[in-house]
Amino acid sequence: xxxxxxxxxxxxxxxxxxxxxxxxxxxxxxxxxxxxxxxxxxxxxxxxxxxxxxxxxxxxxxxxxxxxxxxxxxxxxxxxxxxxxxxxxxxxxxxxxxxxxxxxxxxxxxxxxxxxxxxxxxxxxxxxxxxxxxxxxxxxxxxxxxxxxxxxxxxxxxxxxxxxxxxxxxxxxxxxxxxxxxxxxxxxxxxxxxxxxxxxxxxxxxxxxxxxxxxxxxxxxxxxxxxxxxxxxxxxxxxxxxxxxxxxxxxxxxxxxxxxxxxxxxxxxxxxxxxxxxxxxxxxxxxxxxxxxxxxxxxxxxxxxxxxxxxxxxxxxxxxxxx
Amino acid sequence: xxxxxxxxxxxxxxxxxxxxxxxxxxxxxxxxxxxxxxxxxxxxxxxxxxxxxxxxxxxxxxxxxxxxxxxxxxxxxxxxxxxxxxxxxxxxxxxxxxxxxxxxxxxxxxxxxxxxxxxxxxxxxxxxxxxxxxxxxxxxxxxxxxxxxxxxxxxxxxxxxxxxxxxxxxxxxxxxxxxxxxxxxxxxxxxxxxxxxxxxxxxxxxxxxxxxxxxxxxxxxxxxxxxxxxxxxxxxxxxxxxxxxxxxxxxxxxxxxxxxxxxxxxxxxxxxxxxxxxxxxxxxxxxxxxxxxxxxxxxxxxxxxxxxxxxxxxxxxxxxxxxxxxxxxxxxxxxxxxxxxxxxxxxxxxxxxxxxxxxxxxxxxxxxxxxxxxxxxxxxxxxxxxxxxxxxxxxxxxxxxxxxxxxxxxxxxxxxxxxxxxxxxxxxxxxx
Numbered sequence: 001x002x003x004x005x006x007x008x009x010x011x012x013x014x015x016x017x018x019x020x021x022x023x024x025x026x027x028x029x030x031x032x033x034x035x036x037x038x039x040x041x042x043x044x045x046x047x048x049x050x051x052x053x054x055x056x057x058x059x060x061x062x063x064x065x066x067x068x069x070x071x072x073x074x075x076x077x078x079x080x081x082x083x084x085x086x087x088x089x090x091x092x093x094x095x096x097x098x099x100x101x102x103x104x105x106x107x108x109x110x111x112x113x114x115x116x117x118x119x120x121x122x123x124x125x126x127x128x129x130x131x132x133x134x135x136x137x138x139x140x141x142x143x144x145x146x147x148x149x150x151x152x153x154x155x156x157x158x159x160x161x162x163x164x165x166x167x168x169x170x171x172x173x174x175x176x177x178x179x180x181x182x183x184x185x186x187x188x189x190x191x192x193x194x195x196x197x198x199x200x201x202x203x204x205x206x207x208x209x210x211x212x213x214x215x216x217x218x219x220x221x222x223x224x225x226x227x228x229x230x231x232x233x234x235x236x237x238x239x240x241x242x243x244x245x246x247x248x249x250x251x252x253x254x255x256x257x258x259x260x261x262x263x264x265x266x267x268x269x270x271x272x273x274x275x276x277x278x279x280x281x282x283x284x285x286x287x288x289x290x291x292x293x294x295x296x297x298x299x300x301x302x303x304x305x306x307x308x309x310x311x312x313x314x315x316x317x318x319x320x321x322x323x
Numbered sequence: 324x325x326x327x328x329x330x331x332x333x334x335x336x337x338x339x340x341x342x343x344x345x346x347x348x349x350x351x352x353x354x355x356x357x358x359x360x361x362x363x364x365x366x367x368x369x370x371x372x373x374x375x376x377x378x379x380x381x382x383x384x385x386x387x388x389x390x391x392x393x394x395x396x397x398x399x400x401x402x403x404x405x406x407x408x409x410x411x412x413x414x415x416x417x418x419x420x421x422x423x424x425x426x427x428x429x430x431x432x433x434x435x436x437x438x439x440x441x442x443x444x445x446x447x448x449x450x451x452x453x454x455x456x457x458x459x460x461x462x463x464x465x466x467x468x469x470x471x472x473x474x475x476x477x478x479x480x481x482x483x484x485x486x487x488x489x490x491x492x493x494x495x496x497x498x499x500x501x502x503x504x505x506x507x508x509x510x511x512x513x514x515x516x517x518x519x520x521x522x523x524x525x526x527x528x529x530x531x532x533x534x535x536x537x538x539x540x541x542x543x544x545x546x547x548x549x550x551x552x553x554x555x556x557x558x559x560x561x562x563x564x565x566x567x568x569x570x571x572x573x574x575x576x577x578x579x580x581x582x583x584x585x586x587x588x589x590x591x592x593x594x595x596x597x598x599x600x601x602x603x604x605x606x607x608x609x610x611x612x613x614x615x616x617x618x619x620x621x622x623x624x625x626x627x628x629x630x631x632x633x634x635x636x637x638x639x640x641x642x643x644x645x646x647x648x649x650x651x652x653x654x655x656x657x658x659x660x661x662x663x664x665x666x667x668x669x670x671x672x673x674x675x676x677x678x679x680x681x682x683x684x685x686x687x688x689x690x691x692x693x694x695x696x697x698x699x700x701x702x703x704x705x706x707x708x709x710x711x712x713x714x715x716x717x718x719x720x721x722x723x724x725x726x727x728x729x730x731x732x733x734x735x736x737x738x739x740x741x742x743x744x745x746x747x748x749x750x751x752x753x754x755x
Contacts, residue, residue: 026527105643125645126529127599146647148529186529210532211523 017315021133021140025151025190033155033191039311040159040304046083047306056314057086060117064090065107066143067123072278073143073153076302077120080309086117104128108135117317121145139316141309147181153277154187156308158195160301161232164273168197174226174268175216176202176258177236177285180209184277185236189215202226204258206247223258227267234275235260238285251284261287265295273297327351327370328745333380333706335360338679339686339695348380350702353745358698375706378739381678382694383415383703384660385685387505387583388559388631390480390652391448392723393439394432395424400636400723402436405656406444407721410749412657413738414632415703416447416693418505421458422480428453428464430472437473445748447703449475449689451505454493458482463493466500475689476503478559481606481635481651483509487544494552503555503688505583506545508566509606513537518647520593520608528599530647533608539565546573549580557688558582561627562607564617570626581688582626584618585633586655586662587728591615595728601642601649602728605633619671622680628688630680632659636724653728657720660707662729664736667709674709702745711737 017035019027028036046054062081066074074090081088093107104123108131111119118139121129126146133140144150162168173192179185179201192199193215200218201208213219220226227233243251260274274286274296282288290296331347335358342360349357349367359365366372386409392399400408409417419436421427427436433450440448452474456462460482469477477497484490484506497504514537519525521532542558546569549556561567561582570582587605592612596603603609621627635652642649655662663681666672686694693703715732717725741749 103640103643104645123645125647127647128645130598131643131645146529146645147531183529186527209526210521211526214523215526 016318019316022151022312022316023130023133023140023142024149025154025187025194028194030194033158033194036155036308036311036315037159037162039315040155040307043307043310043314044303046310047303052083053085054083055085057081057084057117057317060086060317061115062086062088062118062120062313063111063114063116064088064120064143065093065111065122066091067093067121067128070122070144072302073122076305077143077309079306080313083306084310084313086313104131105135108132112136112138118313141312141316144183147183147186149187150183151187152305152308152312153184154191155312156301156304157188157234157275157277158191159304159308160275160297161273163300163304164297165231168192168195171231172198172200172229173232173234174200174202174230175234175236176223176226176260178207178238178242179203179212179236180207181239181242182236186215188234200226200230202258204248207242223264224267227264230268230272232275233260233265233268233272235285237277237279238281255284259283259285259287260290262290265290275301277301325352325745327356327367329366329370329372330375330380330704330706331372333375333378335696336379336381336675336678337696338675339382339683340697341675342696343675348696348704350742350745353702355696355698355700355702358696373740377708378706379709380696381705381707382682382696383705383741383743384413384681385689385691385694386414386417386631386634386656386659386681387557387629387685387689388420388585388633389417389656390420390422390635392636393423398723399638401443402440402448403443404721404723405634406440406446406448408634408654408656409444409446410741410743411721411738412632413660413705413707413741414446414656415705415741415743416449416691417656418449418451418475418689420478420480421451421453422482426453426458427451428456428458430465430468433469433472433474445743447693447743451476451478451480453477454479454484454504454506455489460484460486460489463489463496466496466502470500470502474502476505476557478505479507481507483507483511483541485511487548490545491548491552494548494554494556498552498554501555503557503690505557505559507559508538508541508545508561510537510540513540518604518608519596520610522593522611524593524596528596528646535563535565535610535614538563538607539569542566542569546570546580549573550577553579555579555688556581560585560588560607560631560633562588562610562618563614567617567621567626570621571624574626581628581684583629583631584622584627586630586659587633587653588615588618589622589630590662590665591728596646599646601644601646602653602726602730604646604649604651605653605728606651619666623672623676628680628684630663630677632656636722637726638724642726653726654720654722654724655727656722658715658727658729658732658734660738661713661734661736664709664734668735702742704742705738706740707736707738709736711735711739713737
């Protein structure tokens, strides 16, 4: 057997993780990011075994509280929790708490009374997960809050890059698309910035938020310019409502100038990898041939997602039992 | 028969007459009957004497922007609770915004509010009447009848009229009755679904931003229409450097233009939002520190005329929400003077300038006889200790709501006594 237990923090390889929650990449020190990535490496091994389980979270209760639908992320957290032996409960809240006449804080109090050990929360409002974390006694993991952050996505992206490139050091990562409305972009910029990875953002000006130049090292509005010499091309999903004639004139024009096709990708390094947080709009932000081609690591990202979420659960819960 | 009252040995600060000297005032029958500047007063037989040594005696504050929940949302605030909060903060008169349920767009409701306020509020309440029916921005209200009923001014409260043609009509008709028109500045389409100042901080928080131009574009329009119609125009509240520049230019040509600012925009900036503190979700939004410095300059130069609390009581149900979903507004009547004194203690603004913006200037704009210390004027006065240290604690608020943007703040300076119409309506009691 490989050193599963040593890779998952129970034999002293990893010092106790000091964070109470995982709300934002901005809360993590660089060594904590590396710690989580290293823990996740061990979890990849666990996930690739025939018997894909560890007893780490045996007896613990994990509630996945999703205020907006996300089959992919919710399933990933569910599998992660179950592989670690937790009792996992999925709660999808289709209508917002406000329309039910209940504040988010009321919801938190109700959930708290159920005595979960960890809450995994997705909400359409930035800051909602932070607010909830202040009102409950258990660990809280941000599974995406509005346009703010999606920290486990950034961790899984970093893990994917590291596995393919061997290291993050010295790489140039280009993030392309709807930067203004993307929590994935924010978390990635914070994480890669913390590890001194060179980042670029590429988007039409209407999809670039104010002050972005202070978060990313370089800002481009020309895709070919921005992709020059990139080691990693990270595409973002374009929400259909952006293509309503206000932010961009049409999907057709967007694809022409900002969709990733062979011609544009040729400007990146020959061994550049292509990433996408999914679900993809093929033919809108990415050419189907690239999405399914050799350079695409999109399915690897899904696998890394489970490993990262196992690592985060593993890191947060034992830490909470510290005296 | 109420005994004459003498407030003696006070530092009398009256912006209307530019007075800053030790002296005494004599109050009889609700009015200031005599003044003794530079020396002690003679004491009439039977007079009550308050020795105000070490205290500042100033006109009672006039707050031009207060929201009250009554009628319709009394659980947030009533006329009585707003009045009690006002006098505790040194506010002896306030303009009540028409954003009630129903909106104050009818003379009968103005009359009701005035009568009820007289019966229940220790502070004078001056109802503003809606510019448009139901605050909907479609049809103007009966300005003449509203004035007859006692409306102090016209305002659509937190709503901003988007149609330039309608606003021109409203200004023209308001000038006809010489009614002050107070207008909120928001280009709704430009503000979009923004919830805080547009900039890096909003980007980091993942919140939609409101650009400064959502304020300066309607202000530029309003100032041109005000010049065209010669209305007594008051920009309800400004928050940006661009607005200060526009006002400075407009005022050089038009003396009937004025502007107010919320104490929040003078004392706080966008960084105070921190990690999504919804008590700092305000309209206009808290701006950058550069804007805050510019509006302080604007206050000093006279481009900005008045300071108000923007007292807007909201219950926990609507405030304990994620930032983007929470309601706008903070209470502020009880902290208005103390917060303004921060600017004095920091050396940013003279005490006289601060007081002028909360006494004589609002009185001039609204045509009131209060807001000054002069023979014959109503005895609406405050005594405050400029140095008194205290900390804002929610539990001591008289307001029915707790959504203060100065939660836990340490203050220097406090109102010790408030008089309305010569009657003491508030006395500070030492914390137990």
